[in-house]
Amino acid sequence: xxxxxxxxxxxxxxxxxxxxxxxxxxxxxxxxxxxxxxxxxxxxxxxxxxxxxxxxxxxxxxxxxxxxxxxxxxxxxxxxxxxxxxxxxxxxxxxxxxxxxxxxxxxxxxxxxx
Amino acid sequence: xxxxxxxxxxxxxxxxxxxxxxxxxxxxxxxxxxxxxxxxxxxxxxxxxxxxxxxxxxxxxxxxxxxxxxxxxxxxxxxxxxxxxxxxxxxxxxxxxxxxxxxxxxxxxx
Numbered sequence: 014x015x016x017x018x019x020x021x022x023x024x025x026x027x028x029x030x031x032x033x034x035x036x037x038x039x040x041x042x043x044x045x046x047x048x049x050x051x052x053x054x055x056x057x058x059x060x061x062x063x064x065x066x067x068x069x070x071x072x073x074x075x076x077x078x079x080x081x082x083x084x085x086x087x088x089x090x091x092x093x094x095x096x097x098x099x100x101x102x103x104x105x106x107x108x109x110x111x112x113x114x115x116x117x118x119x120x121x122x123x124x125x126x127x
Numbered sequence: 128x129x130x131x132x133x134x135x136x137x138x139x140x141x142x143x144x145x146x147x148x149x150x151x152x153x154x155x156x157x158x159x160x161x162x163x164x165x166x167x168x169x170x171x172x173x174x175x176x177x178x179x180x181x182x183x184x185x186x187x188x189x190x191x192x193x194x195x196x197x198x199x200x201x202x203x204x205x206x207x208x209x210x211x212x213x214x215x216x217x218x219x220x221x222x223x224x225x226x227x228x229x230x231x232x233x234x235x236x237x
Contacts, residue, residue, distance in 0.1 A: 104171070
């Protein structure tokens with residue numbers, strides 16, 4: 014079965030540093046998402062992206078966050094100046110069409126901010 | 128506010144002991160209710176989507192049902208490999224985002 018690939022699997026950074034989390038969605042998918050899960054808490058929506066622009070974002074997704082699809086295959090999440098509370102597992106997800114039944118998630122990047 | 132509550136938080140079953148997981152929801156116009164399985168250190172893995180009250184879907188030992196206020200995930204004769212966290216999520220109309228519950232952590236012992 015096709016997979017969403019995320020790199021790195023673990024990222025450790027110092028508070029205030031910039032991080033970029035990378036994702037390769039499934040090749041024929043058009044809708045891309047970032048979710049995060051703080052340890053022991055719910056999976057939370059961050060942002061959705063379609064046709065090279067943000068289609069929806071949550072209150073969590075403030076000016077410190079940005080997303081980009083720099084080429085035909087990669088989808089990135091950038092956090093400009095990390096905070097301790099940004100420590101979480103970040104999941105990339107994709108599907109083929111809006112409201113598509115099956116949302117495919119990657120295995121996640123565990124971000125630790127020290 | 129759209130919300131999902133799952134119960135119980137944790138469930139321990141003997142192999143072969145059937146049970147049900149509950150997902151209660153409030154949403155301003157349901158587009159779909161989703162069940163996912165999550166293994167430790169992994170992303171959620173899609174199981175089912177339900178769209179309207181009365182709908183049921185099955186996959187192997189799992190069966191999901193939906194009413195206007197809640198959904199159940201029935202597990203029949205579970206095996207140790209069914210051990211995982213089961214997540215419920217809802218999607219409202221006119222939005223792309225899924226709203227997740229905190230999940231039920233299922234452990235099945237041989």
